[in-house]
Amino acid sequence: MADIESLKQALAVSPDNIPLLLMLGNAHMDEFQLGEAREAFDRVLAVEPSNAEAKTRIARLLDLGGKSSEAILRIEQVCTEAPEFAPAWILRATFSLNEGEAKLAREYYDRAVSIDAKYQDPELLKRIEQGGGTKRPPSGRIQSAGDQAGIYLDADDFGDEEDSFDGFETADDDDELELEFASKPNSNFSKVGGMEAVKEDIRMKILYPMQNPEMFKAYGKSAGGGVLLYGPPGCGKTMISRATAGEIDAQFISVGLHQILDMFIGKSEEKLHEIFELARKKAPSVLFFDEVDALAADRKDMRTSAGRTLINQFLSEMDGTEAHNDGVLVLGATNAPWHLDSAFLRPGRFDRLIFVPPPDEPARAEIIRIMAEGKPITGLDAAGLARKLKDFSGADIKAVFDQAIEASLTEAMKAGKIVPVTPKQLAKGAKQVKPSTRKWFESAKNYALYANQSGFYDDVLSYLGLSK
Template sequence: MSNESPLIQSMRTAVAAAPADVPLRLHLAELLLGEGLGEAAVAEAAVALQHAPGDAGARALMMRAMGLPAPADDKAETAEEPEQPAAHRPSTGFDWAAAENEVAGAVPPRFVPPAPAAGPGAGAPEAPLAADGSGDPGDATAWEVDTPGSVTLADVGGMQEIKDRLEAAFLAPMRNPELGRLYGKSLRGGLLMYGPPGCGKTFIARAVAGELGASFMSVSINDVLDMWMGNSERNMHEVFETARRQAPCVLFLDEVDALGAKRSRMQHGGMRNTVNQLLTELDGVGGANEGVFVLAATNVPWDVDIALRRPGRLDRTLLVLPPDAPAREAILRYHLRDRPIESVDLGKLVKVTEDLSGADLAHVCESASERALLDSTRTGVVRMINMKDLLGAAKEVRPSTDPWFASARNVAMFANEGGMYDELLAYLKKRRKL
């Protein structure tokens, strides 16, 4: 990278800002090829082909970078390319049609049988936990409501402790409204989920909605915030009114630290009014919130206004940690289910991916696929994704949760007011992160 010209470095910056811009990426590959950086040019062309598999220019450029004969209509452009010795290049060009046929006939994914000693999570369901775009529908707008879905907590791989806590503290009273009325329990509730990013808080919220047979609304600051004075408060009110009309409904407040940030730190009165409106709506004066279950998620609970955690609002908290071993197995199965793989030892892969979030695990599978794809284009022989690809990808991916734990450690140790972070402290001590 240090030997690259300033022009190429500038082009890399531009490509990083627009990774899906195929012409821009191909221009970078041309510059790299002109500088004699064939391997780097092949890598850029391979990424371009992922975005545009039928792009003839990307295919021709990759063949040139690999020293392969160009297609008939590109030979005029590559007539002056230096020719590699016959011993170092395939006798024919890369046959894309044959490669597609070979992949189309690949057998279904095959896993190495698990070890005889099965753990408590051996039967984890094949479902993703992360909300990283892997099987999780996109966020709804403030006025869009999803009908009751089929996703339940049974679809969440592993994480049994979280399921038990949800059942005991939140779900059981809601499933038995008659018993709740007997004891004066209203059919409403609020729960704040916190933890490192990419660990499945959104997916858990959808699973709770499925458990309750309730509609689901997902709301973020983009759905509420408005540049005109008063509109943000009105939008917040409309969000809750929509949820009330659709009751029973799970209202999911994503990144609640933005929607309900500490008012003491705000200098803009408009945003303070929005937080005040959120507090008023959560109170639901006169039982207006009956049948509305508010779930909120944040990566930085220490930035959430303390008034939101007052009894009757988001008065219960749940720490969502990186997936445990059964959950990692379920996530890896999910992301490998449609890819051509061979002899994958999931048990070994689960052990080497400890501390990775659900989003990290999805990235491991994607990186392993890219390794196999690039190797196939270089050799001209399509091959399966194997254990070497997955272990190599896992070795390169650093846990994205580490920076979060570095920040959370100080808060848990020195600002644990009311014991809110006792569960986090116990986890940090158990993992020797203190």
């Protein structure tokens, strides 16, 4: 088995390598280093938010740490998001069994096995058939679930499990919320390559007003409010938002709206309110809503009356009629601005729009330089590579690097020492990755040409060279 030290070394070269991170997390779990394991799985999710394996392992860790209700919520979420991922159903079966729900446990178990017979587990099946005989042991000792069933751990190993138990149900638990959503970013504009126009826009529309509120007030303008970033995927909307908070040394509170919708079923408005309150308490803060189009009225889950209530809640929180949003900058990001209801774009809400285009050639060169920093790479010709990467997004460029690093990592593993990435490997990566931004412009172009109310898409048109 891969040992922890060599995994860490490999990760130093390839920090976002998902298979390596998963291996590291699992290795820590085998050693019952639960905190470290969690960190590794969180890193996976930072790279790939939908990774079902990492989410399943986190659910398992939560259960091991005594947070069984949270663990159950999480595993249910994985089963919904990735219904074909058998290990999640196995874990869910184990959880149900621990809750004394043998019938449900059987259903989940059968589901896992029907997806992949390899997950048959005669031991677990026997326990299920006995009707969940092994209930949770008395407090103080926690039974681990899943493939480690039967191992008992001292509750003391997990620190404050008592008071953080059921964190999701204690509605006013700010700390929990803070841990989940807030951070002080260590990023700033210098970590974001190119995007000069976007940076300037953010400086004018956001940073100067926040830094000089008096001056802006004198002109009858208020600092704060909402800015919507839109553009093709992978071009740095999330990244620049985080960097914006870093620039003004503000707290960064990042919320994926799907997260709220999925995780707090039936409690979404309440959670949304709490998150806004947290941002107000932490001001100056940047409250970042990723995927705001999740709130679009034409989405299936938003057409219900519960969906409407959530949209209304969001709008009224933004209006600041309920509370003062001074010093709270609301940033939203979306790839599909055309789905947003025009109510979102009224004054006081997302009343400033910033188009985040794909990086141009100099920007790509800068992104390449930023990505190469601190990695073993020889003979890098950033400008030359940038020329080859027309229409590539930042995320696409990252994929090129990942490919090249992967290749040199394989060699490094064989050689037992660091083998630097070569220009040839990068060029090969450039051929393997397909640029992803063209497709976005195909849809955007139609909206820009035929639904360009109040000049919403002027920037897109001028990018495409179609402006009148």
